Amino acid sequence: MAAANPVANPAQIRALIASHKRWDAIFALVGLAALMIGVLTFTALFVDMALDGFGRLSWDFFTNYPSRRPGQAGILSAWVGSTLVMFTTAFFAVPLGVAAGVYLEEYASKNWVTDIIEINITNLAGVPSIVYGLLALGLFVYQFGLGQSILAAGLTLALLILPVVIVATREAIRSIPQVIREGSYALGATQWQTVRYHILPYSSAGILTGIIIGMARAIGETAPIITIGALTFIAFLPPSPVQSEPPFLSFDWLMSPFTVMPIQMFNWTSRPEAAFHANAAAAGFVLVVMTLAMNGLAIWLRYRLRRKIKW
């Protein structure tokens, strides 16, 4: 390129800008291509699965137990199992994760112990889920004697998504301006009063989003659930949590054997008959819709809750 001329020459400047802008166009194209590879691959897979499974989607598909006859097989025990496991997962992961996140951000003194804990929480998020499955098999299933139950599965998935919830909680808390904390402390509030009246309410949108994203990950997890020994063919439902007689609530379902959506899919895809593959595609379609619905809920909640809070 020519040496810089102290006297501006408009034609030269325009030529220079044009040559620089060419890189803008090139990068925009590369970026668009990279984006499309991801989006189109997913769309193609989803559409293919939907086409394969769409014929099987009917009311009966949701209300039938699995069956040896593909035309009568349904996902009742799988979606009920998935729902109950998700409920158990949230019950354990939310209070533990939020409390840990609040503690790390608001209470823990900043020293090397805290640093090590922080690094390890980030690392835990990257541990393969099968490892959690093995841990749960030894600890929950055998050591605690929980067996192959909904409770064991819920605890396993809770452990799995705990780092996600902790990290989301911390990020949500960190986005609260320091002047808000100082405003609360300046009025004589204790740490707990500040957390209870300010930190938790103002970070709830971010925390909820993190919880739902964690749950969306948990609902599709297969490996740890298989490892702890979930059944693949189950033709009964866990006992109902609501009873017609006092005390009306029952927790027997926690100890019940179960199956979940991804395991039902896994079971059907490993059958030789093509009709079962259609069932698997239909179940996959339902699972993806469940996950997308959860993510959609997260986006909607974040939008709703954040609208009230401006800094």
Place this chain on the structure above:
Amino acid sequence: MMSALETHVSELLATKAEARKLSFYYGDFRALKNITMPVHERKVTALIGPSGCGKSTFLRCFNRMHDLYPGNRYEGEIILQPDNANLLARDVDPIEVRMRIGMVFQKPNPFPKSVFENVAYGLRVRGESSRRRIEEKVEQALQDAALWEEVKNRLHQPAYNLSGGQQQRLCIARALATDPELLLFDEPTSALDPIATASIEELMHDLKERVTILIVTHNMQQAARVSDFTAYMYLGDLIEFGITDELFIKPKMKQTEDYITGRFG
């Protein structure tokens, strides 16, 4: 360093608080050096000086705000009257100090709650549960902060809907609701337009009837307008303290004169 008149005035005035040989450290950095200075009761005392002189650091010692962050250390004393208590003593809980001494910040920092809840917060923190008493106090505080007429019909709307000047008066009402003995202002008008600034200054003038005020300002005209006493600080030292009119008209120290005449800073 005081003139005969100043000594006379000082003796007539009650002292609300007094810093005695106060030093403050951010880790190893000594941000305040051996400051001794009174804050007179029901008067406005202004802290002026160039950026980084330690005026905000000094202000934040009075409500132990520095305790929120690790590595900070005080030396010396801040004595609060009438009970002659050293606010910086190790056995004094900073929460107790903050319950007695209110603070208004540089940028309006209302909580993302309703107008009412913002003012009620200090009362709730103190365990006040009577709805009626909270309502009375909130109204009184909003009136004292000259905001009641503007917000009485939207007490339950978000505080963020108020203008910047109204938000700052809301923050003043929030601090007043719990009857502080001393009110700290940390450059309270630096984020406001001239009209909102004038209303805050007028408010401060009215407030000193009942509460002692210590204000940090980067604006010398403001210090001259609102304060009875002024302290000029530079690089962590208290250079000069005196009656505002005297300090601005005939400063005793060359450094003060250079600063207030705009030759420096």
